[in-house]
Amino acid sequence: MTTLDLNDPDFVADPYPVYAWLRDVEPVHYSAANDLWLVSRYDDVLAVLRDAPGFSSDLGKAGLDDNPFNPAIRIPRRLARLLDRLPPVRTLLTSDPPHHTQLRRKVAKAFTPRRIAALEPRIREITERLVDDLDDDLVRDVASPLPTIVIAELMGIPADRRDDFKRWSDELVNGLLTGGSRIRMARSALAVSWFFARTVRSRRHRPGGDVISLLVTRDQDGDALTLAELVNFCILLLVAGNETTTNLVSNAMLALFDRPDLWRRLGTDPDLAPAVVEETLRYDGPAQGLLRVTTAEVRIGDVTVPEGARVLPLTGSANRDPRHWADPDAFRLDRPAGDHIAFGSGIHYCIGTALARLETRIVLETLARRHPHLGPAGVPERIQSPVLRGLRTLPVTIRPTVPGTGGLPGRAAQIGGRNSSVR
Numbered sequence: 413m414t415t416l417d418l419n420d421p422d423f424v425a426d427p428y429p430v431y432a433w434l435r436d437v438e439p440v441h442y443s444a445a446n447d448l449w450l451v452s453r454y455d456d457v458l459a460v461l462r463d464a465p466g467f468s469s470d471l472g473k474a475g476l477d478d479n480p481f482n483p484a485i486r487i488p489r490r491l492a493r494l495l496d497r498l499p500p501v502r503t504l505l506t507s508d509p510p511h512h513t514q515l516r517r518k519v520a521k522a523f524t525p526r527r528i529a530a531l532e533p534r535i536r537e538i539t540e541r542l543v544d545d546l547d548d549d550l551v552r553d554v555a556s557p558l559p560t561i562v563i564a565e566l567m568g569i570p571a572d573r574r575d576d577f578k579r580w581s582d583e584l585v586n587g588l589l590t591g592g593s594r595i596r597m598a599r600s601a602l603a604v605s606w607f608f609a610r611t612v613r614s615r616r617h618r619p620g621g622d623v624i625s626l627l628v629t630r631d632q633d634g635d636a637l638t639l640a641e642l643v644n645f646c647i648l649l650l651v652a653g654n655e656t657t658t659n660l661v662s663n664a665m666l667a668l669f670d671r672p673d674l675w676r677r678l679g680t681d682p683d684l685a686p687a688v689v690e691e692t693l694r695y696d697g698p699a700q701g702l703l704r705v706t707t708a709e710v711r712i713g714d715v716t717v718p719e720g721a722r723v724l725p726l727t728g729s730a731n732r733d734p735r736h737w738a739d740p741d742a743f744r745l746d747r748p749a750g751d752h753i754a755f756g757s758g759i760h761y762c763i764g765t766a767l768a769r770l771e772t773r774i775v776l777e778t779l780a781r782r783h784p785h786l787g788p789a790g791v792p793e794r795i796q797s798p799v800l801r802g803l804r805t806l807p808v809t810i811r812p813t814v815p816g817t818g819g820l821p822g823r824a825a826q827i828g829g830r831n832s833s834v835r
């Protein structure tokens with residue numbers, strides 16, 4: 413019996429050949445190394461995501477006590493005892509109906525397409541400024557700061573707290589998803605909770621035009637979010653929206669560096685940008701897998717999965733399934749829009765899609781217009797996570813490269829080096 417370890421660096425570097433093997437040979441695969449059931453075909457992934465009663469998002473303590481993607485990392489005992497005494501943290505992402513339904517109704521008003529579209533001029537202004545200062549790392553200089561600045565402004569957070577904001581966001585995401593320090597994660601969780609609790613209280617007294625002020629006011633049904641719900645939602649926005657958007661920009665740029673013709677066309681025809689964004693989401697999306705727990709014994713395809721099992725629907729694999737897509741390993745701009753599941757599906761469908769698409773589109777348009785010769789200038793560093801796909805660094809040059817010295821054709825497949833393997 414083969415078993416796949418999601419932390420195998422070869423898998424993290426290039427999971428796509430392994431996904432193909434899984435889809436063909438074991439579409440529902442139990443990974444003993446991770447104690448996770450991997451679901452890899454498009455139809456099965458969709459069925460799991462759309463069956464909220466059968467597949468709970470409430471991971472309970474499973475999310476805190478250990479790191480499901482890296483079982484070697486355990487939370488220190490003293491910290492675990494402290495966390496045990498706290499009430500369970502319920503966020504939108506990790507709750508089930510009916511709680512999820514009520515919460516989602518209350519927060520959805522903050523992210524309507526109209527509200528987000530109105531941000532376009534300001535996002536363009538911030539992007540132009542970041543691109544003015546672009547030096548030699550596209551992630552550090554543009555892709556990483558942009559979503560943090562935008563979400564901080566959206567929440568009315570003063571500019572002098574942005575560094576804290578970024579650090580909290582990074583430490584939370586690293587602790588949750590990439591095997592980073594759980595102590596730093598817990599420390600950041602406490603600091604950010606305290607910060608947002610104070611912010612929420614002050615907005616109740618003096619509301620402004622920001623998202624937190626909007627959420628502290630009662631809606632037409634007289635429903636208001638509790639302090640804990642508000643604080644958790646603010647933290648979720650940091651965790652769910654920053655690094656994912658950064659990664660969408662870097663994954664798009666990797667795909668474009670491999671396709672210089674498309675990059676040149678984008679420079680003169682910005683209308684291509686939305687299709688590039690959509691195809692990047694399908695081809696190399698930032699969220700490769702989502703976590704669920706079975707509420708009862710269930711059949712997925714031909715396999716029986718027990719109650720209480722952790723399931724990982726692999727959206728990254730579903731988006732390359734040849735049973736659903738023609739020519740799935742090709743980057744094509746002529747696919748039906750909105751068919752990929754990079755933003756999930758069902759009741760937890762991403763609330764930030766309009767914002768993520770807008771920011772990424774603006775970055776691509778701006779870079780292609782202002783830097784037609786932008787190209788890779790070294791080997792990028794990949795984030796070491798099987799579910800969060802993106803780059804920590806993307807060294808670039810804005811000058812034309814002499815062939816054979818700077819460009820790295822086919823980098824998307826080369827980062828991390830070796831071929832993927834299934835043991």
Ligand code: HEM
Pocket residue numbers: 469504505506516563648649652653654656657660697698699702703754755756757759760761762763764765767768
């Ligand atoms: C390219 C960028 C992004 C990607 C790929 C992405 C992906 C996802 C996915 C796959 C889910 C579903 C999770 C699940 O079913 O378990 C989700 C949920 C969510 N996303 Fe995003 N996201 C992105 C950007 C954003 C942004 C910019 C925000 C907000 C500012 C955001 C806020 C959320 C929230 C609040 C949820 C939870 C929704 C719920 O549970 O009902 N995301 N996202």
